[in-house]
Amino acid sequence: MGNEMSDAAAAVGFDDEHLQEAAKRHLWMHFTRMGSYASHDVPVMVKGDGPWVWDSRGKRYLDGLSGLFVVNAGHGREELAEAAARQAKQLAYFPIWSYAHPNAIELSERLAGLAPGDLNRVFFTTGGGEAVESAWKIAKQYFRAQGQPGRYKVLSRNIAYHGTTLGALAITGVPGIKEQFGPLPAGSVRVANTNFYRAPYFGDDLEAFGRWAADDIEARIEMEGPDTVAAVFLEPVQNSGGCFPPPPGYFQRVREICDRYGVLLVSDEVICAFGRLGAWFGADRYHYVPDMITCAKGLTSGYSPLGAVLVSDRVMEPFVSGTSTFYHGFTFGGHPVSTAVALANLDVFEKEDLVGQANRRSAAFRQVLEGLLDLPIVGDVRGDGFFYGLELVKDKATKATFDDEESERLLRGFLSPALFDAGLVCRADDRGDPVIQLAPPLVCEQEHFDLMGQILRDVLSQAWERL
Numbered sequence: 001m002g003n004e005m006s007d008a009a010a011a012v013g014f015d016d017e018h019l020q021e022a023a024k025r026h027l028w029m030h031f032t033r034m035g036s037y038a039s040h041d042v043p044v045m046v047k048g049d050g051p052w053v054w055d056s057r058g059k060r061y062l063d064g065l066s067g068l069f070v071v072n073a074g075h076g077r078e079e080l081a082e083a084a085a086r087q088a089k090q091l092a093y094f095p096i097w098s099y100a101h102p103n104a105i106e107l108s109e110r111l112a113g114l115a116p117g118d119l120n121r122v123f124f125t126t127g128g129g130e131a132v133e134s135a136w137k138i139a140k141q142y143f144r145a146q147g148q149p150g151r152y153k154v155l156s157r158n159i160a161y162h163g164t165t166l167g168a169l170a171i172t173g174v175p176g177i178k179e180q181f182g183p184l185p186a187g188s189v190r191v192a193n194t195n196f197y198r199a200p201y202f203g204d205d206l207e208a209f210g211r212w213a214a215d216d217i218e219a220r221i222e223m224e225g226p227d228t229v230a231a232v233f234l235e236p237v238q239n240s241g242g243c244f245p246p247p248p249g250y251f252q253r254v255r256e257i258c259d260r261y262g263v264l265l266v267s268d269e270v271i272c273a274f275g276r277l278g279a280w281f282g283a284d285r286y287h288y289v290p291d292m293i294t295c296a297k298g299l300t301s302g303y304s305p306l307g308a309v310l311v312s313d314r315v316m317e318p319f320v321s322g323t324s325t326f327y328h329g330f331t332f333g334g335h336p337v338s339t340a341v342a343l344a345n346l347d348v349f350e351k352e353d354l355v356g357q358a359n360r361r362s363a364a365f366r367q368v369l370e371g372l373l374d375l376p377i378v379g380d381v382r383g384d385g386f387f388y389g390l391e392l393v394k395d396k397a398t399k400a401t402f403d404d405e406e407s408e409r410l411l412r413g414f415l416s417p418a419l420f421d422a423g424l425v426c427r428a429d430d431r432g433d434p435v436i437q438l439a440p441p442l443v444c445e446q447e448h449f450d451l452m453g454q455i456l457r458d459v460l461s462q463a464w465e466r467l
C-alpha cells in the first residue's frame, strides 16, 4: 500500500538526480546530521493529499506526523491554497506595525472567540518559538508595569521543547540542544515533568504523582524567590520525551499555585492547539484557563507560516493605557497571506468538525497503538487525542532503556529509516528515553490507524530481533 506509484507524483517529473546533488551541496537541513547524507539520499517530498505524501520518486507515505505536528487539516486542500493566492493578489504584504489589515483583525477576533477565559488579545508572530519568546517578553514588561521589575524568571519542565531562538532555547529543557549555545539568557529554571512511566515518586498512584509534579513548581518558586518568578511555561501534553499527558488535577493545582504566587501561567500549545488533542485548545481539554497561550503549526495547518500569543485582558491591561508600548515585533508577524490562510483553515475545521472528529476517533487510534503493547520492545503507549508516543525499552519488566550505542544503532541506524522505507512518516526521538511519536492529520480514520499499527508492528519486531 505504501509503495504505490502515484500517477500524479510521477507526472510532476522532478529531476531527482539534480535535486539530490543540489540538496547535498547547498541545502542546510534543520536539526540534521549533515554528514549522514554522504552515504544516504535526502528524502525529497513533492506532493501531499489528505494524510498522504509522495516523494520525488513517486513513492507514497502515510504522514503519521502531519509533517511536524503541523498539517492538522491534511494535505492538498485547494481552498487554503486559493485563499493564499487571493490575498497575495489583493495585498501581498503590509505590516501590523501601527497598521492593520482585515485578515489580521478578523483572525484575532475569531481566535479570541475560540480561546478559553478572557484571552481576548492576539499578538501575531511567524512561528512557535517567536510566540514563546514574545510571551516571555510580555511577562517581563507586564511585571515592570506592575512595579515588580524583579520578576523575570521562567519555569519550564525537564526535557520540554519550547523553540530554538535564544530566549525560547533558554526555556527549552532539553540539555543536548542547548549546550552549544551558552550562555543563554538568565533566569530559566527547570521543574519536574509528568512522565508517569518513569515517575520517581508515587509510581503506583497517578493523582498523587500529579500533585507531586505540580508541587515541584511551588517548591521551585519558593527556592528561586517568589518575587523573581514571572511565568511558568507548560505544554498541555509535553511533546519532547514522548507525549506526557497531565495527570488528573495537575493543571488545576498548577493554576492555584500560580495564583497564590502571582506567577503567570503560559500554556505552550504550539502543538496541542487546533484539534491535536480533540479540543480547540489543550487548556479546554484539561479545563484550565492560562494567562497566555502560545500557538502556531495547526493555526494554518502549515499552508503558510503563522504563530500567535493569546493574552488575557488582565495581562494586556498595562499595554493599553497611556504611552505604554511593547517594543517587539516581526516583519512577517500576522502576514496578510498567512492570516487569510488561517481564516480559511478555521473555516475547514468548522465545516468538517475536525476538532470533534479527532475527539471521536481518538479512542480508535489509541486502541490500535495499545495493541502494540504485546511487543517486547514497546514499554509504554501514552498521549491523547491525535498525539501519541510509544516508549521503547530493552526490558519491559525492569523498564531498562537502551545505552547510547544501542540507541544510536536502533533509533538512528535502523528504526527511522526502516519506518520511512515501510511508508510511514513518524518520529523516532531520543531527546529523553527512546520514543516513536505519532501525530497524524485529523482526517485520519480507522484504515490509516490500522496501517500505522501494521507498519509499526513489522518494523518494531525487526528492531527487536536486531538488538
Ligand SMILES: Cc1ncc(COP(=O)(O)O)c(C=O)c1O
Residues within 6 Å of the ligand: 127, 128, 129, 130, 132, 161, 162, 163, 164, 235, 239, 268, 269, 270, 271, 296, 297
Ligand atoms: C511546544 C513547542 N513550543 C515551541 C516550538 C517552536 O516552534 P517553531 O519551530 O515554530 O519555532 C515548538 C516546535 O515544535 C513546540 O513544539
